[in-house]
Amino acid sequence: MPSRVETLVLHDSSTPVIGDTQKAGNVVVTGADFLLKAARSNSLWPLTFGLACCAIEMMGTVASRFDIARFGSEAFRATPRQADVMIIAGRLSKKMAPVLRQIYDQMPEPKWVISMGACASSGGVYNNYAIVQGADQVVPVDVYVPGCPPSPDALIYGVLKLQEKIRKKNAANFKDLRLWEGLTGARTLEEVEA
Amino acid sequence: MSGLLRDILKPVVSGFGITARRLSHAKVTVMYPEHKREQYPRTRWRHALKRYDSGLEKCIGCSLCAGACPARCIFVEAAENTDEQRFSPGERYAVRYEINMIRCIFCGYCQEACPTGAIVLEKNFELADTTRESFIYTKARLLDPLPQAK
Numbered sequence: 503m504p505s506r507v508e509t510l511v512l513h514d515s516s517t518p519v520i521g522d523t524q525k526a527g528n529v530v531v532t533g534a535d536f537l538l539k540a541a542r543s544n545s546l547w548p549l550t551f552g553l554a555c556c557a558i559e560m561m562g563t564v565a566s567r568f569d570i571a572r573f574g575s576e577a578f579r580a581t582p583r584q585a586d587v588m589i590i591a592g593r594l595s596k597k598m599a600p601v602l603r604q605i606y607d608q609m610p611e612p613k614w615v616i617s618m619g620a621c622a623s624s625g626g627v628y629n630n631y632a633i634v635q636g637a638d639q640v641v642p643v644d645v646y647v648p649g650c651p652p653s654p655d656a657l658i659y660g661v662l663k664l665q666e667k668i669r670k671k672n673a674a675n676f677k678d679l680r681l682w683e684g685l686t687g688a689r690t691l692e693e694v695e696a
Numbered sequence: 697m698s699g700l701l702r703d704i705l706k707p708v709v710s711g712f713g714i715t716a717r718r719l720s721h722a723k724v725t726v727m728y729p730e731h732k733r734e735q736y737p738r739t740r741w742r743h744a745l746k747r748y749d750s751g752l753e754k755c756i757g758c759s760l761c762a763g764a765c766p767a768r769c770i771f772v773e774a775a776e777n778t779d780e781q782r783f784s785p786g787e788r789y790a791v792r793y794e795i796n797m798i799r800c801i802f803c804g805y806c807q808e809a810c811p812t813g814a815i816v817l818e819k820n821f822e823l824a825d826t827t828r829e830s831f832i833y834t835k836a837r838l839l840d841p842l843p844q845a846k
Contacts, residue, residue, distance in 0.1 A: 567724050567725060567726060623798045623828075624796070624798045625799065626799055627767045627801055629768070645825070646826070646828065646831065647823075648798050649802060650800075650801035650802055650803070652824075653821055655732070656821045656822070656824065658728050659823075660824035663826065
């Protein structure tokens, strides 16, 4: 365990031994992980990345009939600095791909990606020179939502899938907590895909 | 005094009146994971391969669905039926039937093109998943279960 864990240890009254960083560190990581997962999965603030017609269904998801606020995702943010999950809604052209990557890089950890619709997930009917055949060639995608476009309840099902995925992943070490990218360094490709 | 009544009290009371009227309206939100809304009659979602009442598959492996598909997401490989191993009433059956559900746009052209009504788009929209590989729907996943013996 890195010594940085001890700063967390001091704030946790239930920690048994401060000196035993290996043992105490795991207790802290597990406890903090439980709280972080609950907090994160229930307040996934999406970044609006409406690229095409799927964005209309994404707006419909926020409206009162389907009301994604019931799952804590109503706060659509126009800036990547305040967003947790990027919903790629629509076909991603090759000209847009570097922009998408830059905005993904600007999002702070922890961050997730939902690829909404056939075009964002695989290119859909647009199997041509202009469209990226799947947004996962540019950013790591957590949940794929098929449909053309997916109805609001299908998108909500995708958000629920993402919540389930966040809750299932157990943090093994401090870096897995994804608290601060500047402290632990960016995640490797293997860690992102796991 | 009358100015106070007109400029402050009246707008406030009428404003709360709007709130009070809205309170009596029926709620519009569909409580989705617990209650699913009724889908429209022509809604097209997840495909299913149908069987006849005898248990034989309706699909005869003609690949017309694959030809009609604008996204080119259907793959059909046909094989001959024999008298010992019979899957469909026709000469041939689909030995492999795969749909790339992530590329499918649920247009229903496959259903329109099918001469035997084997492929039907049903109303299950809960298809989201976390890995790309899991979206290749094989014949085993698409085919309806055998009808229960009566």
